[in-house]
Amino acid sequence: MKISGNYTIDAPREQVWDALNNIDVLARVVPGCQRLEQVGENEFEGTVKIGIQTIRGTYNGRIRLEDVQPPHHYKLVANGKSANGIVDGTGAVDLEDQDGKTLLTYSGDANVAGTLASVGQRLIEGAAKQMINQSLKALVEQINKRQAGETGDEAAPKQESAAPAQPSAPAAKPSNGQAERPSVPAASMIGQAAATASSTPRPASSPEQKAAANTTTPAQSSQSFERRAVDVPEHEQLKPETVALGMAQDFYNERPWLPWVVVAFLLGYILGRARS
Numbered sequence: 001m002k003i004s005g006n007y008t009i010d011a012p013r014e015q016v017w018d019a020l021n022n023i024d025v026l027a028r029v030v031p032g033c034q035r036l037e038q039v040g041e042n043e044f045e046g047t048v049k050i051g052i053q054t055i056r057g058t059y060n061g062r063i064r065l066e067d068v069q070p071p072h073h074y075k076l077v078a079n080g081k082s083a084n085g086i087v088d089g090t091g092a093v094d095l096e097d098q099d100g101k102t103l104l105t106y107s108g109d110a111n112v113a114g115t116l117a118s119v120g121q122r123l124i125e126g127a128a129k130q131m132i133n134q135s136l137k138a139l140v141e142q143i144n145k146r147q148a149g150e151t152g153d154e155a156a157p158k159q160e161s162a163a164p165a166q167p168s169a170p171a172a173k174p175s176n177g178q179a180e181r182p183s184v185p186a187a188s189m190i191g192q193a194a195a196t197a198s199s200t201p202r203p204a205s206s207p208e209q210k211a212a213a214n215t216t217t218p219a220q221s222s223q224s225f226e227r228r229a230v231d232v233p234e235h236e237q238l239k240p241e242t243v244a245l246g247m248a249q250d251f252y253n254e255r256p257w258l259p260w261v262v263v264a265f266l267l268g269y270i271l272g273r274a275r276s
Helices: 013-020 023-029 121-147 184-199 207-213 240-254 258-275
Strands: 002-009 033-040 043-050 057-069 073-082 085-098 101-114 228-231
Touching (some): 002 121, 013 023, 013 101, 023 033, 023 043, 023 121, 101 121
Antiparallel strands (some): 033 228, 057 073, 085 101
């Protein structure tokens, strides 16, 4: 199953790129996204609940970004599964400047297995394209909110202001002739100084020791990113009914003559029944 398309966004390319790489924004523009977590460098896991009949279900999946070329291109590799089946796919997103606006072009290829495969490729393609269209609309809304200063990043950790230091009570003088113990703040300072001294690397006395001192273990390098999870509040989720309503609006905008056809059909049916 192949799918492709483009969408014009009224915002500079850098702003669109920043939004596409912001986990708070992504969690709010993926239809039905309930949770999104960054588990590696350019790698995410999430839970999505889809309410469209043909592909209805709750999906758990993983997305990995590759060939990242800021601010205009990246590839993605995705896989997801639910009780209805398994979806594996690859895709690409490209951004192009257009007189202050941004042309977003997407393309992808997916393989479907399980019960989903029996639904029909055309139905799945149609549902997927409509969902992408609603997701891009939500992306535009998120970019507008960020421009207005309403980022909606509630999940971002907020730093608490440091509480004013309370004056410590004077230490009681020992009455048994023993040496006076340092107060709690003093003990804390001594502990920090000791920890700093113990963690300060000593100069290596041999080339082998220098090489060992400059070696970064895989565990250290894997933590170069900030592991973070976003739980999307229910009122901020792109819900299935919102997606369905948006799909209906798009259908009407593409076919404004359709309601008149329905009205003419009903009138003909009513008049025919009246004559008979």
